[in-house]
Amino acid sequence: MIYTITLNPAIDRLIKVRGSLTKKKTNRVNNTEFDLGGKGLHVSHVLTKFRIENQALGFIGENNLEQMKKILEIKEINHQLFVEKGASTRECIVIVDDSHNGSMMVTEDGFHVSDENHQLLIDFIQQQVTSKDMAIIAGSLPPDYTLQKLKEIMRMLKKKGCFIGCDLSGEALTAAVEMEVDFIKPNQFEAEELFANQESHFVDNIRKLAKKIAYVVVSLGKDGSYVVHGEEMYRVLPPQIKERNDTGAGDVFVGAFLAQLAKGADLQTVIRYATGCSASKVTKSDCTSFDIHEAEGFFNEITIFQMGENQHVIS
Template sequence: MIYTITLNPAIDRIIRLKENLQLEHNNKTKQKYIDLGGKATHVSAILTQLGTDNLAMGFYGQNNRDELEVIFDQYNMDHDFHEISDQSTRESTVVINNSGGSYMITEEGLNVSENDIEKLYSKIREKVKADDIVVIAGTPPKGFSPRNLVELIQILKSRQAYIAVDLSKEYLEEAIKAKVNFIKPNEHELNEVYTGSSSVVNKFKNISNEIEDVLCTLGEKGVLFEEGGKVYQAIPPSVELKSDTGAGDAFVAGYIDALSRGLDKFERIRFGIQVSASKVQQYSSCLINIEDFEEINKNIQIIEVS
């Protein structure tokens, strides 16, 4: 079973512009709609579209719970969140340029107590079993410290689960120290963990010595990965970009789906790119079109870089 944990989900209010955003200009909208926000919830939504059983977990606010659950239902997602009383799940405003690039403005969101955290832990202890896969992704809420993340990882290790983490800053550093199974820093996050003038490839090699399964996403330049002591770069094909929001989460969903099916590293990378490249051709944060996959796969390049 695959579980996703979104500690601070969001309701995304999407605004598509007729042109690109300009300062001190009357920027006119083309379309407005509501979508799902929060990195691990994106993973769950995409896994569901791929036909892979999963359960979305985490925290959400009581005040706008119904609105968020309507979005979950639109994606046919199974979910079991702990509700935070008298609070609202955060909202994000996502502005999408006509060229496909996006801007995100996000509220801080929930403020969780130690009691709330322990209740989420209890749900996790009850559900997660040996060999399950657990994806923890997104910015944690107020009240959820790096120490709490370490506690969560320890619980999952005691359950003998495979732990995949997509976090940043001190939370990423704690995940590395705790020896989780999978991390996916982007180039900026990798540079935060390893300062200095060393190249991205050398920094990637350093982190690969510490974690079993490491990927470094490079935006449109693809992803770095290690296999058999060699470092490779997988480069996605050029596709029509409608929205890059959620592209990294789509990659994680594809990779984890392939992992759950026992595919090797190269196949996991290819499938992650297929899912991500399909997602960016949609305006939604987490819609994909499986019919895109075959053509995308034909045009993926994988080169050895070190």
């Protein structure tokens, strides 16, 4: 079982604008849709499409509970989300136009999570998670949700002996590194923040991280990624595609990466699926859709360099 943990879930309101989005101009809306939001929930969606057993954990607001439940049902997300009374699950407004220059996102902060619901999550982990499971904590922290609470979740997962992945940023990412989790996926800027007090070269710093963390992925957006596992380090160049909406692409990468790890695939296969699925996502107009067969069709367009003294192209 893979457990995804979304501490600050969201409902994505996808607004499609006619023409190109322009400041100081009346931009006409062509269509509005609602989609699944929150990094961990996105990962659950990917795992479900790969037919990997998973359960989404986290919190959900009472006020728009039915709307969120409907979205979860459509996406076939198996979940155990603890309801916060008197609260509303936040909305993320994603604006897409016809320019194919990517999306624009405006997001609410989210609701305050009670100590009682936090404890319910801790109790669930204590009772249900085993050493054979995997867990991924992904996304932002809710307002006033302390690092101590996040670390309590990580400590409980550590105690269980399961694989722990984290797609976090800022102080939360630093805490994950300090806890020596098994997987992280910072982007380039988040990684540079981790290395702020280190004088070594960026690539050398990534290698150092991999001495404490089994799988380190540094996302470079449309320029690909670095992937490190043990002594293996790869520079990955994605296929060249026509971008429509890049929102959720990183979450699809994480979901596909974990799905292939769960299947026992070799690292190069893991990288191909993660990169291909992420590229497929970017070609779609909504925030979650991707096509596995399309991703497999991208495999020959993905370039993987093995880095080291004898750097060479694998494909």
